[in-house]
Amino acid sequence: MSKKQFSPDDKASAEFFDAVPRRQYELIAPQVHDYLEASGEATNSLRRIVAFGGGLSWLLLLIEAGILSSFSVANILLGGSVFIVLVVGIFNFKKALVPTMTAAGGIFIVLVLLHTVQTVMYGHSNLSELRLGDYAALPAAIFVAARPRWTSISISVLGGSMLSAAFNYGFNWDFSLLVEMTNAVVITLPLCYVVMRMLKTAQQIDHGAQQTIRNAEVLATQTALVELEARFLSFIHDKVLAQLNAMRRGTIAINAETIAQSYSLEDVHLLHRLRAVDGVVSEILNAAREEYPAISVEVDFPTRGFDIPAEAASALVDAIRQAAKNIALHAPGVSAELRIKANWETEALFVKIKDHGSGFVLADIPSHRAGISLSILGRINQLAGGFATVTTAPGHGTEVDVQWKALQDTENNQLDEIPSIYQTMGYAELYRPLPALIVWFLILGISLLVDHAHPWFWIAGLAAAAITLVVLIEDETARLSLRNSMLVVLGIWSFYALAISSGAEDISRWPVNWFIPSATLMCVLLSVRFQPLMGLGSWLGCVLIGQVFSSFGWASTQLIWTASLPLILAILPGALLPMLVRKVSAGLPLLITTGRIRAARRALSAVEKEFIETTRTWLEERLGFLLVPGLNEADQKTGALLMELRLRDALRSPLFDQPAITAAVWQVRKRGVQVSLLDDLSGNGGSPVQDARIDTLQEKLLRALDELKQGDAITVRVFPPGRSTFGLMRITKAGSEQVEVERFY
Structure with missing residues (x-):
């Protein structure tokens, strides 16, 4: 950085008389601004969770169903978008996360609409092989995670989930279609609602974290500037003035080396005290x-x-x-x-x-x-x-x-004071009696799609489902208690065994048999209550129960483990989300604290660098006038004295540290006038106080200085708070005992 060379006698060098650098509270470290702009870890982390959990489950379901075994434009669009979402989520490409998730959900909805239009117009669709209704909840959740608002939920649930369920295998308006569409909504709507609430909460947490970090940065900046200013002014008093005094007396030579020592600022660096x-x-x-x-x-x-x-x-x-x-x-x-x-x-x-x-x-x-x-x-x-x-x-x-x-x-x-997960993620609205009753009626509707050879077992199965749902909504916490979780698992197993014992035969269309979708739905609800292992384990138990029944001659194809075990993929999203959310939420306080510490450190580093560079430059440019070519030794000593007095004025009289006053005082001192400036209002080294009367006093001081001659003396004082007199100006003319005194009130 090039330094200016000033001469106090050069009218073009008015900057020579600029005030001593002091703190500026508006200073905000650019590095911290960048950090704040890049923050948003909670929101980004939750989106990654949805991208990873939803994308992985979606991809596995496509592979298991053999949908990706053939190549077509629709298959490539569907599979490619899912794969990209999964990769972006795993490798944390922040800028690409929202666009890719939006695109994946949008592609699915477009395919559903095309499938619906073809089915309505022609009675069939070449997109039927995609089985869009089997996994509609996953792209819906991904789309809502990218755009967490009710509009996205409406598009996903109505335009995606319901239509895909209605036209999954053609379209026949009957009771079974109504039940299938209701089942799609009951699964998709709560999932999308929880995802939206999660993202809204994460955004609030990120906003709060940014505000906390910003406050820490501002606090650190102000603290640093107060400390740095105090150290800088102390450095001027203890070292610079001593150097100038020694130069004036001739005990230290005036050269580039001694001048450089005067603005080295080794002792100004910030230390936490x-x-x-x-x-x-x-x-x-x-x-x-x-x-x-x-x-x-x-x-x-x-x-x-x-x-x-x-x-x-x-x-x-x-x-x-x-x-x-x-x-x-x-x-x-x-x-x-x-x-x-x-x-x-x-x-x-x-x-x-x-x-x-x-x-x-x-x-x-x-x-x-x-x-x-x-x-x-x-x-x-x-x-x-x-x-x-x-x-x-x-x-x-x-x-x-x-x-x-x-x-x-x-x-x-x-x-x-951050709200609990139970409050912020929507559990308080979802796990309540009315939603549980809706789920039970859905299970009842699914059971009515098939005939039951043993109706008492059918009734007992419905009773077991009702008891299970009641226990499922018991605790007012995000995580269901271990006791209630075990009761829910036993309830699901009891329901599964009783439902199979009802003797319902398989049908050719959805749901094939009633116990499969009913049990998987309850397993998902258990997983989302922060019991993912219980949810997965309950379905594995159902698979084992079905295998036992199959070995005793029950004819349903859904009982064979090769048919029922892959359905664990439908439970996987509900199991992954709470596991990963818990890990993220557990680290949020540490994340906020770490961000606050980083911001404070960035602020301290940036402020110290900025302040020291500014003050060093200020000192170097002004002390450098002693080395201006053409100055003899006497002029250098006089300059050292004038600079010493000028800096002393700045330290003890901040009110008078104004360029016009400093320049006028410099010139009259140079021609032999004694000037004393006393500021008892601001205090030594303090920041100048704002008072309208100061302007009047400064204007009169400038006029008085312009009239003084060699041998005259002037003293200007601003009194401390509490005095009836604000300030005074005393002038003594050379060779005269008469003193002119003017008081300011």
Whole structure:
């Protein structure tokens, strides 16, 4: 980076008199912006779960049915889209995930519509071999995961699931068709609803995580800038001024090497500083007693200590010092108490200072009286984890409460307030009596499609299904309890055995026999209640029960394990989703915490780099004027003195660190005028205070400087808060004892 070379005598070098760099709270690290834009891990992870679980199950069902054994445009589109979704989900191609999932679901819906139109117009369709109704719930869930809204659910359920079920093997409007369409909706609608709620919840979590990370970044930025500014100003005071003083006195040569040492900034780099709470308490006590020695003290200190950030400790000490100073100034001689309590469990420090003076009306304090508004309320309430109040009334004294509490406690409480999975994923709406009753009526409708040789077993099977569904909706948690899960498994097995014993014969169309879809539906419902192994195990038990019945002569083709075992693929999506969701949700608090830490680190690194580079450049460009060609040794020493005075003004008088004032002061000092600038309002090294009267004072100062001659002297002072006089300007002419004084109110 090229550096400018200034000369204070060059009118074109007005930037030479720019103010000392100070913190800018609007600074946001670009790296953190990029990080926030790239975040969204919860949403992306859940989409990957749906892509992987749904895509894998969908692909396995296509392979098992032999649909991909032949090559056609429809087969290639269907199989290719599923395969791409699976690959994108496995390898986490974030930008491609939503488009590919949308395309896969869209291709399926288009094929269903084409199949429906051909069947209605011609009575048959060349897409019948795709058996679109056998796996409609999977593309529907994938499509909703990509577009989580009710419109997507309507398109998927009505346009995909119902039509594919209605026209799966042709179209005959009868009771069996109504039952098959209802079965498709009962399976697809809850699945799509849960997926939509999952994605909505994930988006809320990501939004909350981004806000938490952004807050951490802003907090880290502000903390870093406060610390860096303090270190930079200390560096100027301790090293740069000493260097310039030595150059002026001739003890250090003025050359490129010594100038470079003055802006090296080795000691400005940011370090995390923590203060032990016992040391902070001691400083608070000392500050209060220095300002008001008669104050009584009560300290409640824990057996275990904790650390407080240095900036928080400094703010607490300064606030109590100001409060004690106010007592000495406005209520001298009254009794006053200071109470300090530290809590190591919550890492909090509470300080209360109370006097029994006359009190006052808080709202009547003039705006320029900054003691309470800035030093106490303003500084503490802007502090991360800080809180301050002032309570007073005429005749009731004044009480100042300040406290600091570790920020992570608040953040952890916010994380704990994240709604449960049972609430956010829609279980509270799905696993209720009415949906369970609908499922039972669906099982009843499926059973009516076949004839039963032993009706009492049919009735007993329906009763077992009813009891199973009742137990299934018992717990108000996402995960069904182990006890109820075991009861559900026993209920499914009992239902399966009783349904087979009813003696129903196979039919030529869906559902072939009633116990297969009914049992698989209950297994899926159990799996989704965060009992995936129980759900899969219950179907394996059904397969074993069917094999036993088959060995005793029951004739249904669905009892043979080669026919019933592949149906476990229909249960697999319901089993995979809760398993993977649990892993993701368990890691979300850690994910948010990690993101917060990363953002803070990025902010600290970026802010430190930006601030140090800016301040180093500022110092290098201004100290470099001492090396301007043509300056003799005397001019260099004079320049070192002027720069030393200029920097001292910047440190102790921020209100006057304005380019026009700095340039005017530089010129009059160069011609032998003594100038003293005193800013007691901002405080040493503090940021300039905003006050309309400052502009008036600065304008008059500039006019006065323009009239001063060699040997004259001028002192300008802005008083601290609480004084009746805002500031004054004193001018002494050379060779005259007369002093001109102008006061500002």
